[in-house]
Amino acid sequence: MSMTGQVQIKKGQYKIKGDFHHLEFGEPIRMADENWRLAGITNPRQLTHIHSYGGEAIFFENLSKGKLMATRCDNKKCETKGSIYQPFRIHCPDCLGKNTVIDMTDIAKKTAKIHTFMVCERSGAFNLLDKPIKFINIEFDGVCTILFSYLAIGEPKMGMSVVPIFQKLDPTYTILDMAWVPKGTKENQLPKGFSF
Numbered sequence: 001m002s003m004t005g006q007v008q009i010k011k012g013q014y015k016i017k018g019d020f021h022h023l024e025f026g027e028p029i030r031m032a033d034e035n036w037r038l039a040g041i042t043n044p045r046q047l048t049h050i051h052s053y054g055g056e057a058i059f060f061e062n063l064s065k066g067k068l069m070a071t072r073c074d075n076k077k078c079e080t081k082g083s084i085y086q087p088f089r090i091h092c093p094d095c096l097g098k099n100t101v102i103d104m105t106d107i108a109k110k111t112a113k114i115h116t117f118m119v120c121e122r123s124g125a126f127n128l129l130d131k132p133i134k135f136i137n138i139e140f141d142g143v144c145t146i147l148f149s150y151l152a153i154g155e156p157k158m159g160m161s162v163v164p165i166f167q168k169l170d171p172t173y174t175i176l177d178m179a180w181v182p183k184g185t186k187e188n189q190l191p192k193g194f195s196f
């Protein structure tokens with residue numbers, strides 16, 4: 001029995017176990033108009049990529065706990081000291097110093113508004129969201145950047161107040177663990193696994 005690749009970091013080193021690649025035989029590719037002459041084969045490949053989150057790991061860890069983390073430049077010598085970044089920026093774009101991680105869950109719950117939005121009837125490959133997807137740009141009081149996410153319930157409107165919801169029941173440790181709903185949405189209306 002093979003096992004999907006598992007990774008741990010121990011004493012500063014990656015420790016891996018299980019299968020990180022999986023070889024299987026493909027299928028012939030045949031010419032339908034030429035007496036099914038052989039033209040080639042398919043090569044199925046499945047691999048497990050080890051994707052390090054580095055300094056952003058704390059952002060994804062906290063989504064699974066219902067918290068939205070941002071960063072802030074606290075460098076006294078920086079012209080833009082005090083700027084808060086959401087999405088999470090590890091380094092300040094102005095002084096390149098390392099930012100301080102802050103919890104902005106309360107700011108998001110109280111001040112998030114739709115800055116603009118777009119509704120997409122079609123998606124790209126590997127989309128996991130229900131269509132149409134209501135992509136929203138979200139602004140927050142005191143935050144100098146705008147967050148790109150999606151509205152899970154209802155119809156977006158310019159300036160609409162929204163609140164974050166989090167996949168705490170069965171987290172994926174990806175950005176899919178967070179979505180937004182109009183302020184006033186009831187807990188029992190939320191998608192499966194999500195809560196405030």
Ligand SMILES: [Zn+2]
Nearest residue numbers: 073078092095
């Ligand atoms: Zn700075």
